[in-house]
Amino acid sequence: MIFVPAAAAATFLVGAAVQGAIGASFVVAGTPIKTSAELVKSYGAAEFGSFVETKDGREIPVYVVANRRVESYNLCQSYLLPSPVGPVTIRIVAGTEGRPVVSQHQVTKATMLEAGHATYTDFEFGRDASTLDQVPGISGPAGVPGVQATAVVARNARQVFLATSSARLDLPDLRLRVLLGVHECF
Template sequence: MSPTRLGRTRWRRFTAMLLGGLVATTGLILLTGTGVLAASFSISGMPFTVTSPRLHGTGFAQYAELDQMVPGSPNEGDTGGQVVVIVSAINDAQLDGLCQSIALGGINLKITAGSASNKVTADTLVVDSDLITGNADFNNIEIGRDASTLDAVPGKKGAIGVFGQQADEVTITNLKQNNYATTAATFHLPNLRMAFTSDGC
């Protein structure tokens, strides 16, 4: 094979690999932007409270996972920088109002939005919690399904061998969560108000 021929072959291979990488990267960016893939990030380790009078969702999945803090985080405590969380994913969610607060040493950063007549809405809502309370109703629920096979919310599933559950619909009244992370493809918060307050949610 001549040097010219070899050079052409190498450049063609390089170009093909480069284009393949660009296509894959672009695909991941598009999938993340549309909520099909989760945008992974290190949690702060500071829990925040979320409450709502009523949540209704279509497409529901739930499984356990480990959230990771940045190494050396001052919030590690005796956790080793890891928190076991309940991941709750909802394909389409509606909330009759929402309150979120985080305690900041004697003061709270509090966010309120929406109402029963002007709902908070979210697509591909994913919440990482270590405590969830309320009154729940499910339609067509499957309990004990392997988390790696969950398909109620596209792209949201756990690891092989992990306990999971999913349902076509979920309704929770008097919802209260202790959360470490929230992501959503879209999040609509009408009448949003954010302020420092003496009380939380």
């Protein structure tokens, strides 16, 4: 129930951003969120360095990863909340029964990416980020090196991010748990 309004808001924000109605940035909480997946298939990828801003005006450097479509198998997402009784983990699991989590027009502001193995198709590195064209409506600042590819496949992927948005998000086999203690995805 908590995730559905957030997904709806993200859908509106990204849809409006892609149509040019609003900017693609929003103020982030600054709390690291961890995501892991056994297999990630991305179609139409654009990547570049940028910054996000917290409510108190602090700018945090991030690596923007945008995709036209992402399919994630065995997805786990978690973050920690401080509480009077100690840390609390919010943990979401989806795409575990052979059907992937599917995201359309996804934009993620990451602070860490790693994979056991990644394969890029039609790879371009060093292209000016302002000229990236694999994800409609998404480009970076002029003069910043960018990366793009028609497809990316990553196995045993891990990511730490501060924000993500998607025009559409389909979460089969969704389970959300609030757990006392530290029970992160990795």
